[in-house]
Amino acid sequence: MSIRTDNKWDWEIGSKTSWWGTSLPDLWAYRHLASGLVRRDFLLVYQQTILGPLWVLLQPLLTLITYVIVFGKVVGISTGGTPPVLFYLAGIILWNLFNDTFTSVSSTFRDNAQVFSKVYFPRLIIPFARLSGYLFNFGIQFGLLAVVLAYYIIFKGLQIPDIQWLLLAPVAILLVGGISFALGLFFSVLTAKYRDMSYLIGLGTRLLMFLTPVIYPVGYVSEKWRWLVQLNPLTPLFELFRRSLLGQGVVTFPLFAYSFITTAVLLLAALLIFNKQGDKLIDTI
DSSP: OEEEETTEEEEEOOSOOOSSOSOHHHHHHTHHHHHHHHHHHHHHHHTTOSSGGGHHHHHHHHHHHHHIIIIIIISOOOOTTSOHHHHHHHHHHHHHHHHHHHHHHTTHHHHSHHHHHHSOSOTTHHHHHHHHHHHHHHHHHHHHHHHHHHHHHHHSOOOOOOHHHHTTHHHHHHHHHHHHHHHHHHHHHHHHHOTTHHHHHHHHHHHHHHTTTTSSOGGGSOHHHHHHHHTSTHHHHHHHHHHHHHSOOOOOHHHHHHHHHHHHHHHHHHHHHHHHHHHHHTTTO
C-alpha cells in the first residue's frame, strides 16, 4: 500500500527488510495505536473478573505474604536489617516488571500473526505497547510500595531515603525494563520459528529468579558463589533499586556499568534482529 501526492511517494511498503527498521518519527505517528493497544490489553486481562484491576495490587500482596512466611519465618533468610515486608515487596514488583514484560514481548509474533499478515504498521508498536502496559502496572504497584514505605518511616522510625540515591530508582527501573524488552524482542523471533521455545522461556525465567536477589540480599550469598549471582546483569539493578529506596544494597560503579553496557548491547542487538527478521517471519508463522 502506498500514498502518492504530486507524483512523489510519501512512503512505500516493499519486500526489502532493514536492520534499522522503522524510524522514530514513524513510530511516533502510530502513538495513538500504541495507546489503544495498551488500553485493549488492560481491559482484556481484567474484564469479566470479580475484582478487576485490583488484581494488580492483590498479586504482589499475596506473593508478599507467601515470601514473608516461607522465606522469612520458615527458612529464615536474613534481609540485612531491612524490614522483610519492604525488602520482599521491592523485589516482587521489580521482578514482576521484568518477568511480565519479557514473557509477553517474547510472544509478539505468535500472538499477532493474523494481524501482522493483514494490516501494515510498524512491528515494534506491539512490543512497545506491551512494555508500556506493564510499566503502567508497575507504577500502580510502586504506589503500594510507597505507601508501605511511608508507614515504616512515620510509625517505625525507618530512615528517610537520601535524595541523591532516590533519584537513581528510575534508572534501575528503566534498565530492568530495557533488559526485559530486549530479551523479549530476541526470543519473539525464536518463538515464531520454534514453538517449543515458549517452554524454555517459562523454565528459564523461573530459574533466573533464583539467580536474582529477589528473595535474598547479595550479602547473604557466600563469597564462593557470589560471582555467579553478580554475573546476572539484573543483580546490580535490584540492589540499586533497594539501595535507593530502602538504604540497603550492594552497589558499586563497576557492577552498575556492567549492567548498563549489557542493557545497551542487548537492546541494540535485539532491535537489529527484530527489524531484520520481523517481516520474513510473517509468512512462516
